[in-house]
Amino acid sequence: MALINCPECKAAISDSAFKCPSCGHQVKKPKRTLFGKIVKIVFILFNLLMIYSIFAGMGASGDVINNAASDAERAGAALGAGMGAMMLGILWVVGDIIIGTLVFLTRPKA
Ligand SMILES: [Zn+2]
Missing domain, CATH: 1.10.287 (Helix Hairpins)
Known part of the structure; x- marks a missing residue:
């Protein structure tokens, strides 16, 4: 599990997360x-x-x-x-x- 930056708010999020926990932006499509x-x-x-x-x-x-x-x-x-x-x-x-x-x-x- 690595950390990536949310394209919306630039927060560090897990690359296995589908949604950014801070802004709710959908990072990956399920x-x-x-x-x-x-x-x-x-x-x-x-x-x-x-x-x-x-x-x-x-x-x-x-x-x-x-x-x-x-x-x-x-x-x-x-x-x-x-x-x-x-x-x-x-x-x-x-x-x-x-x-x-x-x-x-x-x-x-x-
Ligand atoms: Zn975000």
């Missing part, structure tokens, strides 16, 4: 760790994947419902699509809670 960055990217990708899955799923089940030969087949496809959407919704919420917690825990500390 940074995410590499793991924190990966977690954040995973979080964004996960949400994009979920949005994509829901749209892709809706399109696919819509085709089955329109092309079904019988009412039973149509009902089955509609039920399957509903169940699939519900499962996907649960997966989305659970995934967001788990990854969201990691994003929160790895947030940059000031």
Whole structure:
């Protein structure tokens, strides 16, 4: 740990400090760790994947419902699509809670 001078008030401050204790000037920007960055990217990708899955799923089940030969087949496809959407919704919420917690825990500390 070394001492540096605050660019604002020229006070001697620790080079590991993010803020100058005498004037409050932000000396260093708090940074995410590499793991924190990966977690954040995973979080964004996960949400994009979920949005994509829901749209892709809706399109696919819509085709089955329109092309079904019988009412039973149509009902089955509609039920399957509903169940699939519900499962996907649960997966989305659970995934967001788990990854969201990691994003929160790895947030940059000031
Ligand atoms: Zn200062």
